[in-house]
Amino acid sequence: MKIKQSIDINTIVNSLIGKFCLENVDQWNSQIRALSKAITFVENDPLLAPKLLAHPNLSTNATMQARIIGITGLPGAGKSTLTNLIVKELRKLGKKVAIFAVDPSSSLTGGAILGDRVRMHEHFRDPHVFIRSMGSRGALGGVARATRSAIRLASVLNFDYILVETVGIGQSESEITSLADSTVLVLMPNSGDEIQLMKSGILQLANIYVVNKCDLADSSRMIQELMENTAPNEENQWHPPVLKTSAAKNEGISELVNSFFQHEEYEKNSHIGQELRTLRLRNEVLQNILILAEEVFREKVKQINDVEIEKLSLGKTTAMSIASELFQKEIK
Numbered sequence: 001m002k003i004k005q006s007i008d009i010n011t012i013v014n015s016l017i018g019k020f021c022l023e024n025v026d027q028w029n030s031q032i033r034a035l036s037k038a039i040t041f042v043e044n045d046p047l048l049a050p051k052l053l054a055h056p057n058l059s060t061n062a063t064m065q066a067r068i069i070g071i072t073g074l075p076g077a078g079k080s081t082l083t084n085l086i087v088k089e090l091r092k093l094g095k096k097v098a099i100f101a102v103d104p105s106s107s108l109t110g111g112a113i114l115g116d117r118v119r120m121h122e123h124f125r126d127p128h129v130f131i132r133s134m135g136s137r138g139a140l141g142g143v144a145r146a147t148r149s150a151i152r153l154a155s156v157l158n159f160d161y162i163l164v165e166t167v168g169i170g171q172s173e174s175e176i177t178s179l180a181d182s183t184v185l186v187l188m189p190n191s192g193d194e195i196q197l198m199k200s201g202i203l204q205l206a207n208i209y210v211v212n213k214c215d216l217a218d219s220s221r222m223i224q225e226l227m228e229n230t231a232p233n234e235e236n237q238w239h240p241p242v243l244k245t246s247a248a249k250n251e252g253i254s255e256l257v258n259s260f261f262q263h264e265e266y267e268k269n270s271h272i273g274q275e276l277r278t279l280r281l282r283n284e285v286l287q288n289i290l291i292l293a294e295e296v297f298r299e300k301v302k303q304i305n306d307v308e309i310e311k312l313s314l315g316k317t318t319a320m321s322i323a324s325e326l327f328q329k330e331i332k
């Protein structure tokens, strides 16, 4: 049974890789379908992610030039509405765009993804826009793991921009800053969001601030406060812009897209920008090691004998000492 399963996985991997690596432009639709399938496989079976992403054909074809933009903020701030308009703007410039909407399992936003689908509808016929919702419920390793793999699979297909929408509460927002090249934080004027976001640390981590829904309330105080709290430091001279938008009235969107270009330019030309990029890449390698390690140790843990577990339950040993022993043995 085990052998059959591994043959199946390899067949799937090879077939997907074959479709991924088509060179001909006319085959773009097949590549997109393969991407979609690959992501579903990766979501359902985390073992496939390393197999696909470490495939030699994939690494030689991978250019991975896509710029990853994280769009985060509290529920209802207007992230999806803005994302939709950003896609329009990027498409006007001829850029290929992939969008990942990370569906938080939080009941707060239940149904949001359906809404997003409806809103994104106008892009569905555009072959150069790839839209995907990523559910986090039950996914092994949570949102970040499946999303990270999906993003890497998408970057192989040479998208210019990969937009990742995630709700800025809980864990996912700090994960997004370690994954995205630019993190955009979407706020609403006079909402008191700052306090909640300050606690989560995201307020300090964003590269671009957006005060959306400016048609509804006066945003000047909030903009002022943000500007005072986000000054560049000696090391990093990037001055995070604080932009005013109204997604409802389609205002401020081109300025927002321009800020992506400026941030990219800054990162390319500054020492610290390059250092941060290196840090993100190193972190990505680490995350991948953790994926592989989890697979290995999941099996090892099953093999711990009952006597040992009994000792653990009686408090005669600790989970950490068992873990440490297993780990030392494995890395020798």
Ligand SMILES: Nc1nc2c(ncn2[C@@H]2O[C@H](COP(=O)(O)OP(=O)(O)OP(=O)(O)O)[C@@H](O)[C@H]2O)c(=O)[nH]1
Binding pocket: 073, 074, 075, 076, 077, 078, 079, 080, 081, 082, 109, 112, 115, 167, 212, 213, 214, 215, 216, 245, 246, 247, 248, 249
């Ligand atoms: N008046 C006004 N309404 C807006 C604006 N932007 C978004 N909205 C509305 O605000 C509501 C929430 O917008 P979404 O784009 O779904 O917000 P979101 O941040 O993606 O929400 P979640 O994904 O649930 O976290 C929708 O009803 C939008 O139509 C804006 O600039 N002005």
Ligand SMILES: [Mg+2]
Binding pocket: 079, 080, 081, 112, 116, 165
């Ligand atoms: Mg949304």
